Amino acid sequence: MNDAIQVDGLKKNYGNHPVLKGLDFNVIEGEIFALLGINGAGKTTALECIEGLRKYDGSVTVTGKVGIQLQSASLPAHIRAMEAVRLFAKWNRAKADGSMLAALGIDTLAKKQYAGLSTGQKRRLHLALALIGEPDIVILDEPTAGLDVNGRISLHDHIRGLKAQGKTILLASHDMAEVESLCDRIAILSGGELIFLGTPDELTAKVGRRCVIHIKTAQGGESFETDNLADTMLALLERYRQRKIAVLDIKIDRGTLEQHFIDMAGRCGA
């Protein structure tokens, strides 16, 4: 597979403050790649450098047409959704029709003004606008920030649909659950530095697989944290058997990517 985006030694300073301290990573064609980090880690700045919105030191090579979903408040307050579609279509020499709005479930809002849209509707409109030029690479900055659960699920489905169409997706997020469910590979930023690059499974393997065993018995519930699930489980069951305590239910919490990320960010002093 070829690289859709190649970033080498990307550095960016705001005044004397270094925001990006030399990032190296690649985004492979057709994958969903996430830049992950807490607020202020440098995700948006990195995206803006890749998008060509900011000057930087280092090298960024983008192969293919790019569509960019900017954050909210990047359209005039009184523009109607369909007017924005027509304007973007003219800019991108593309056909303007309502199908993009329909595909994102916001065709009923075609005549509604931008200021009157909800956060979720604005996100969908920005995604629709990013796709108008039929880009090969779609860059999304915090695509589901401020959305409710249904909005997130729906937008995630659309992003997976884009991947199914062969598009490359680069997104910035601080939502671990989103990244875990969506992305093929992730790059974790902390303080402007890359502290991890790989798949969600590789992150889990690197940080360790801590589990929490929740056991419900006739006498109440207990929880046990362990790195060795099998041995701990056997030992616990043996203990309950010896004490003649009936085990009613067992639940195993294998830990989310979020917990692993917090562990890693904590170790790096983020």
Added chain:
Amino acid sequence: MSVFIYGIALQWRLDIRSKTLLITCYAVPLLFFAIMGGIFTSVNPEAKYTLIQSMTVMGVSMGALIGLPPSLAEIYGSDIKNVYKANGVPLYFGVATLFLSAFTHLFLMSAIIYTAAPLAFGAALPENPPLYFGALAIFIAVSLSAGCVLGLAVKNQAKLTMLSQLIFLPSIMLSGIMFPTAFLPRALEAAGNLFPAAWGCRLMTDGCFIPRNLLPLAVILAVAIILCGFLLKRQRSE
């Protein structure tokens, strides 16, 4: 070209939906005209000979100096300019479409004053209408160019409003539309000549294009264009 024309037409509609521009380009100037037109011609019957020009100068100055800058700041002080960059649209797109849209709004407002003043207050029409409208077009363009500098230079809306008022008020007070500039102390009369309103008023009242009136407007326009270019370049490098 069709992109640009669509942009202007769209901006024109956005301006109508935006209360700020609607108020400053139509509501306040026409209300001022409706009230002050009667007062001016009652207090001084001679005012009917310059009523159209003076009311137009007031309306154009208000629209250009107070109405236009916030709309520009909305674009260039926000992420909207990133939309231009992201879509390969030149940064001057916003200034150009806003300028031309506001130009048509102010020309329309001026035409309403031109039509209504003789009917409402017995105001005298300019002797040479084509020349008058030519002078009006020049004055609107120069005033809007000054408004563009304000809108591009100041991103903070509160500061922008204050600065716009600071320029608009002396511009009107010292332009000669409220009272003859000959009544002013020399220093204030000279200060009034720094603003387009004073020269625009003379250009439209004199009824002929003479270098003495045109040159200062040309200088203000040239300086404003250079400043706009510089400010857009600064925006690009941010």
